[in-house]
Amino acid sequence: MSQPVVECVPNFSEGRDPVRIKAITDAIAAVAGIRLLDVDPGADTNRTVVTFVGAPEPVLEAAFQAVRTAARVLDMSTHHGAHPRMGATDVCPFVPVAGITLDQCAELARRLGERVGRELELPVYLYEHAASRPERRNLARVRKGEYEGLAEKLKDPQWAPDCGPARFDPRAGALITGARPFLIAYNVTLNSRDKAHATDIAFELREKGRVARRGQTSPFYASGRELRYQEDCFPCGNCEFDGSTFESLEVHCRESHGYDLRRLLGLNDIDASHGVAGQKAYRAGMFTHCKAIGWYVDTYKRAQLSINLTDYQVTPPEAVLEAARKLAAERGLVVTGSEIVGLVPVQALVQAGRFYLRRQGKSPFVPVPDLLENAVFSMGLADVSPFEPEKKVLGLPERPQGALVAMTCADLADEVSRDTPAPGGGSIAALAGALGAGLASMVANLGQGKGRDEALLPAAEQGQRLKDRLLLAVDEDTQAFNSYMEARRLPQASPEDKAVREARMQQGLKLAVEVPWATAQDCLQVMRAASVAMEHGNPASITDALVGLQMGHAGVRGGIWNVLINLKDITDAAFTADMEARCARLLADARALLDAGTAYGDGRLAHMLSKQSQGVQS
Numbered sequence: 001m002s003q004p005v006v007e008c009v010p011n012f013s014e015g016r017d018p019v020r021i022k023a024i025t026d027a028i029a030a031v032a033g034i035r036l037l038d039v040d041p042g043a044d045t046n047r048t049v050v051t052f053v054g055a056p057e058p059v060l061e062a063a064f065q066a067v068r069t070a071a072r073v074l075d076m077s078t079h080h081g082a083h084p085r086m087g088a089t090d091v092c093p094f095v096p097v098a099g100i101t102l103d104q105c106a107e108l109a110r111r112l113g114e115r116v117g118r119e120l121e122l123p124v125y126l127y128e129h130a131a132s133r134p135e136r137r138n139l140a141r142v143r144k145g146e147y148e149g150l151a152e153k154l155k156d157p158q159w160a161p162d163c164g165p166a167r168f169d170p171r172a173g174a175l176i177t178g179a180r181p182f183l184i185a186y187n188v189t190l191n192s193r194d195k196a197h198a199t200d201i202a203f204e205l206r207e208k209g210r211v212a213r214r215g216q217t218s219p220f221y222a223s224g225r226e227l228r229y230q231e232d233c234f235p236c237g238n239c240e241f242d243g244s245t246f247e248s249l250e251v252h253c254r255e256s257h258g259y260d261l262r263r264l265l266g267l268n269d270i271d272a273s274h275g276v277a278g279q280k281a282y283r284a285g286m287f288t289h290c291k292a293i294g295w296y297v298d299t300y301k302r303a304q305l306s307i308n309l310t311d312y313q314v315t316p317p318e319a320v321l322e323a324a325r326k327l328a329a330e331r332g333l334v335v336t337g338s339e340i341v342g343l344v345p346v347q348a349l350v351q352a353g354r355f356y357l358r359r360q361g362k363s364p365f366v367p368v369p370d371l372l373e374n375a376v377f378s379m380g381l382a383d384v385s386p387f388e389p390e391k392k393v394l395g396l397p398e399r400p401q402g403a404l405v406a407m408t409c410a411d412l413a414d415e416v417s418r419d420t421p422a423p424g425g426g427s428i429a430a431l432a433g434a435l436g437a438g439l440a441s442m443v444a445n446l447g448q449g450k451g452r453d454e455a456l457l458p459a460a461e462q463g464q465r466l467k468d469r470l471l472l473a474v475d476e477d478t479q480a481f482n483s484y485m486e487a488r489r490l491p492q493a494s495p496e497d498k499a500v501r502e503a504r505m506q507q508g509l510k511l512a513v514e515v516p517w518a519t520a521q522d523c524l525q526v527m528r529a530a531s532v533a534m535e536h537g538n539p540a541s542i543t544d545a546l547v548g549l550q551m552g553h554a555g556v557r558g559g560i561w562n563v564l565i566n567l568k569d570i571t572d573a574a575f576t577a578d579m580e581a582r583c584a585r586l587l588a589d590a591r592a593l594l595d596a597g598t599a600y601g602d603g604r605l606a607h608m609l610s611k612q613s614q615g616v617q618s
């Protein structure tokens, strides 16, 4: 779960010529580590939306290669299409999927902008989360005037590009790049074929809301009569309040319902600054970052709420689903399930799974596959079509072919025993830590619901997180060692060769130190989680917690030994001295935890045995 994954969704101003489109997508796919997920050309818009994912650096490189290729093969001076656009690569957003923040994605956008400005000499604007000033956040505003107005726009100091020259390039135009949250396309299915049923619920949920009504004659909101604002009466769409002025209604909406009335009207294309008397009154929907309509899907013979969630951290799918279930029940309808269209970040389903487990009074800190399974069951994600996590979920830990953690226990033990230096002690230290973390989480989860949850829940959470991270380290340790071995095999014929080889070997050694150092630190956390689980958990599980503690200790020691053995060949004396001091401190902490935990555990076991022998005597 800690491997960072970024999605990039560039839009290119070409939707009709497959040869040019392929030139661009080939440039993307040629970058190692990139997964090209989707190429969606549109003939009417004359535009192609491409989706690819990968680790941050390869994604940044692929984005640059795509922009460069588009600038070479496309010619904006002859481009026509139904969609607004300003450049050959029109817009290029970076989207966090897993293990990376929106801020870090904005940094990728800035780096892309700088490189495009410097190497391709094209003007670049930054938008949304990467915007340099508030008025550049909105894409439509940045793109206003389009390609045809770009030459004039670049002359306006207000619209000086964020990167690159303020010079019009007739072939490539300008690039707009930025960062935005992941968009989840999510449908909720009803036990009805009536589109109006779905629409009635969708309009209650979406931020844009709906025309306000009162005096409903059935559970359906649309059965009421429409309200309008009048000179002396401004009715609230969300309750029975009537304001005598627009301003009093504005205050009421903010204070009683928590929304900005002017913004709501703006979403419905009404500019309140021009006066609203005579206009239809509006009712705000329940969720921000939520767009929704109702439709009928012939394939399923069902009406659905078709929903776009533009920031699932603010408005998660399970919250929208539960509201839809309630609104459906009030209308005599049933939500039979829901559907993810396209892809979903693993974190969204992890959060949903935890939400439902909490509601059931269960520990929310269980393995990720269990959380996904719970989310699929609770949300009815397999209702109208099968839900296959490997095809739908982005950011699941990748297990490359031949990964050590994908082996059976027996095969791994065999592999370790063969006469090759890797996998060795570093990988096994990480594996020991992962198993210890698993035991800590198990003991913490078993002890829950007995008044100790405040202490045990964090240990369960830590146990899961450390386990997932240490499992990755099992393979990382072997790879880190390999990069040093590769450097050793470099040629050493000339003095230049020798210098390059030495530098690469030193780099490889530092990497070979970083991985076991991270393992040692994580394993100390494992020992802490196991100690908490032992102290507060079920006494019957004490030996499990003790084994977890010992495994964590093996991981700390193993990690440190692997750091020390690689330090001896590192020539950077300051680095070596610093690492040695840090290792000594970590080791002292681990010893203290081991001594205290073992003494406590042995004491409890001795106490249990003495009580039993007293019982036998009496």
Ligand SMILES: [Zn+2]
Binding pocket: 236, 237, 238, 239, 240, 241, 252, 253, 256, 257
């Ligand atoms: Zn109200």
